[in-house]
Amino acid sequence: MSKKNEKVYSEVSDKNGKFKIKLPNGSEYQIKIKSFDQDMNYTAVDVAAADYDMEFDVNISYELPKTYTLKDVHFDTNKATLKPSSYKSLNELAEFMLLKKTLKIELAGHTDSDGDPEINLKLSQRRAETVRSYLIKKGVPANRLTAKGYGETQPIADNTTSTGKQLNRRTEVRIIEQ
Incomplete structure (x- = not known):
């Protein structure tokens, strides 16, 4: 400027x-x-x-970090429905992806350990796919986006506390190709 x-x-x-x-x-x-x-x-x-x-x-x-946790991307409890507070962060990611035309990413969905591990794995996959679909609707080419659910298999915090569980419920961006 x-x-x-x-x-x-x-x-x-x-x-x-x-x-x-x-x-x-x-x-x-x-x-x-x-x-x-x-x-x-x-x-x-x-x-x-x-x-x-x-x-x-x-x-x-x-x-550019190889893995980044998206801020303020949240879903309804036990669902893959984005909360409206998620749109700002996802719109910024879409804008960035449209500028960086060679960037390919994985959208990695994670859950806490509450509930059945198999159900959590499926839920995390659906959530990652929801984020992918949102970005595609914003114009990001589908071939640059991969969705992968990890369920509760990759915690970053202690799942015995509410704060830890909240940190473990996340969507990450992982750089596949720049």
Whole structure:
């Protein structure tokens, strides 16, 4: 974003994380990186006033996480029906997937250990498929999305506490191919 007139210039990086963008000279720019897991702001870059085109490199280190837990993606109890509070997070993921045209992901559904393990496995699969269907409806190509239910087999917290159970009920994004 230009600090001079607040105009936003944007570009999408390639699979190696590189991009080129043409910016008018004589202004200072704020660099912002948007990923599906977070937004990051970097210090300003000053593009000096000149009568000719200049090219320079700005190196910013960022590695897309291999696995990311989607925030605020929730389902009705014992169902694969998304709660409306899930839409914002899923819309952001869809937007990111539409920008990163080579990215392929697995949507991994997880449950807590309450109930029958086989039922939990099936429920987690249906939930992962629900998220996949939502993203497809938002325009993400189906061949870039895989849905896999893991049930209660991969807990990240203690299933004996309500907080632990809540953490274990999650949908993860796993990067398959960038």
